[in-house]
Amino acid sequence: MNIAHLLPRIAHQDPNRPAIFHGSTCVASYGEWAQRCAHLAGQFQRAGLQPGDRVAIFCRNHPRYLEVMFGAWWAGLAVVPINAKLHVREAQWIVDNAQARWAFITQDLTADVTPDTAAQLQGLERVVDIESGQADDWWAPVDGAPPSPIVPRQATDLAWLFYTSGTTGRPKGVMITHRNLMTMGLTYFNDVDSIAPHDTIAYAAPMSHGAGIYAIPHLMAGARHAVPASGGFEPAELFALGQALGPLSLFAAPTIVKRLVDHAESAQHTKAQCSASFKTVVYGGAPMYAADIQRAIRVMGPRFVQIYGQGESPMVGTALSRQHLADTQHPRYSERLASVGLAQTPVRIRVCDHQGQDMPLGEVGEVLIQGDSVMAGYWHNPEATAAAIRDGWLWTGDMGALDADGFLTLKDRSKDLIISGGTNIYPREVEEVLLHAPGVHEVAVVGAPDAEWGEIVVAFVVPLPGADLSIEALDAHCLQEIARFKRPKRYEIVQELPKNNYGKVLKTALRARLQSPGPATC
Ligand code: AMP
Numbered sequence: 001m002n003i004a005h006l007l008p009r010i011a012h013q014d015p016n017r018p019a020i021f022h023g024s025t026c027v028a029s030y031g032e033w034a035q036r037c038a039h040l041a042g043q044f045q046r047a048g049l050q051p052g053d054r055v056a057i058f059c060r061n062h063p064r065y066l067e068v069m070f071g072a073w074w075a076g077l078a079v080v081p082i083n084a085k086l087h088v089r090e091a092q093w094i095v096d097n098a099q100a101r102w103a104f105i106t107q108d109l110t111a112d113v114t115p116d117t118a119a120q121l122q123g124l125e126r127v128v129d130i131e132s133g134q135a136d137d138w139w140a141p142v143d144g145a146p147p148s149p150i151v152p153r154q155a156t157d158l159a160w161l162f163y164t165s166g167t168t169g170r171p172k173g174v175m176i177t178h179r180n181l182m183t184m185g186l187t188y189f190n191d192v193d194s195i196a197p198h199d200t201i202a203y204a205a206p207m208s209h210g211a212g213i214y215a216i217p218h219l220m221a222g223a224r225h226a227v228p229a230s231g232g233f234e235p236a237e238l239f240a241l242g243q244a245l246g247p248l249s250l251f252a253a254p255t256i257v258k259r260l261v262d263h264a265e266s267a268q269h270t271k272a273q274c275s276a277s278f279k280t281v282v283y284g285g286a287p288m289y290a291a292d293i294q295r296a297i298r299v300m301g302p303r304f305v306q307i308y309g310q311g312e313s314p315m316v317g318t319a320l321s322r323q324h325l326a327d328t329q330h331p332r333y334s335e336r337l338a339s340v341g342l343a344q345t346p347v348r349i350r351v352c353d354h355q356g357q358d359m360p361l362g363e364v365g366e367v368l369i370q371g372d373s374v375m376a377g378y379w380h381n382p383e384a385t386a387a388a389i390r391d392g393w394l395w396t397g398d399m400g401a402l403d404a405d406g407f408l409t410l411k412d413r414s415k416d417l418i419i420s421g422g423t424n425i426y427p428r429e430v431e432e433v434l435l436h437a438p439g440v441h442e443v444a445v446v447g448a449p450d451a452e453w454g455e456i457v458v459a460f461v462v463p464l465p466g467a468d469l470s471i472e473a474l475d476a477h478c479l480q481e482i483a484r485f486k487r488p489k490r491y492e493i494v495q496e497l498p499k500n501n502y503g504k505v506l507k508t509a510l511r512a513r514l515q516s517p518g519p520a521t522c
Pocket of ligand 1: 165283285286308309310311340
């Protein structure tokens with residue numbers, strides 16, 4: 001099994017079908033995409049790269065991303081996606097750890113990276129700037145050299161070596177196999193959405209993460225792939241792109257969904273305009289608060305699907321379907337809205353105590369996942385692999401509870417749980433409450449060490465623009481909504497929350513800030 005076979009499957013049927021778009025301009029048909037991959041694979045082979053060797057991609061979102069991914073798989077190589085927002089030193093660490101032989105780069109990664117930065121990567125046999133004038137040669141036919149056939153691979157062979165975001169310690173290389181990717185692709189159709197050949201996926205979130213591998217289900221369906229001209233997430237651009245190409249599907253983290261909804265509201269787009277531009281917005285990767293998804297549906301209509309997964313079981317864990325999100329009359333609607341939905345088709349989910357015993361329904365334990373989407377292990381890290389995969393189950397580090405219908409509600413990462421006076425407090429519950437307080441834009445709740453209580457609850461609150469937040473009002477709001485012991489003992493009003501390159505709030509950074517005494521205590 002080589003995931004690259006998906007490409008000629010469509011290209012042979014319909015070589016002229018438009019495949020890859022840069023903005024609204026078609027830059028490759030399916031036939032061209034397949035040919036370029038075959039030629040690139042030939043270049044890899046002539047340069048002596050062997051099946052299983054690693055090729056890094058340190059590029060911002062770009063149409064060529066798709067050609068490099070499938071060209072590498074075509075040659076039997078494994079892709080190492082590197083988030084374009086990483087510092088070159090962090091990227092270098094990944095390149096070294098993965099022992100990558102080649103890297104594909106774009107020079108201007110993000111605004112805060114100076115030109116040439118990506119080109120400073122060391123220890124590689126070749127660094128290809130995918131935008132340079134000579135780059136076309138890598139994808140072009142070479143005189144006398146036939147296009148390379150797809151190199152056979154085992155289902156268990158490495159395809160995608162994804163590095164965790166490393167909020168604690170060094171990132172770990174997650175070994176995702178061809179079978180993992182095939183499973184993820186096929187699962188999309190049963191648990192997330194249908195895809196028609198005229199549909200378009202827009203790559204607005206980093207292609208180095210889940211958004212990039214969502215190319216696979218869209219390739220399975222022979223759909224269109226559009227990389228916005230900006231290479232990123234600009235709500236107005238996406239609205240226009242959807243108008244030009246037809247309704248878009250995209251994956252986005254909750255903070256990005258919020259920005260899209262803010263834009264739809266401020267630009268006064270009607271639901272009809274929203275459905276002209278967007279078919280489906282898949283959200284996940286971080287908690288989506290109930291108030292936010294309700295507002296999103298109110299403003300943009302029923303086009304949202306939630307997924308829960310992690311790099312170790314990419315995009316496949318649970319899903320909360322469009323139908324469940326629309327079933328407002330269900331007696332447990334509010335619980336379901338706060339959940340991450342049901343196990344996706346190819347996996348089983350359990351919630352267990354430390355010994356691996358199932359918790360009773362409704363009680364919180366660690367979430368375990370088993371199925372064909374789960375990684376083969378961590379790259380060159382048997383200790384971490386043995387800790388994460390036990391008796392065939394992936395221990396996710398996420399805390400959650402299952403209900404009688406099979407819906408999973410996530411609480412917090414086990415390390416984010418606050419234990420105050422011997423009682424467990426789930427930060428997310430406090431965050432949900434504070435988000436409803438007037439004038440609040442964003443919230444993150446963490447525990448701070450305390451001599452008396454073990455830990456106390458601390459809330460970092462970002463006000464809405466122009467809002468004048470008072471700690472007394474926030475505290476009164478909490479007293480009205482949750483048990484006294486759960487309410488924050490300290491509030492910090494901040495202008496923004498520290499986030500990692502995928503937009504996840506860095507609670508480790510917030511906890512570190514609390515080591516120094518803060519001003520706003522009540
Ligand atoms: P990553 O490996 O970077 O994709 O991060 C995966 C982690 O993000 C999971 O282990 C969860 O803690 C969190 N996560 C993913 N999806 C969701 C979701 N739908 N709701 C809440 N947290 C999520």
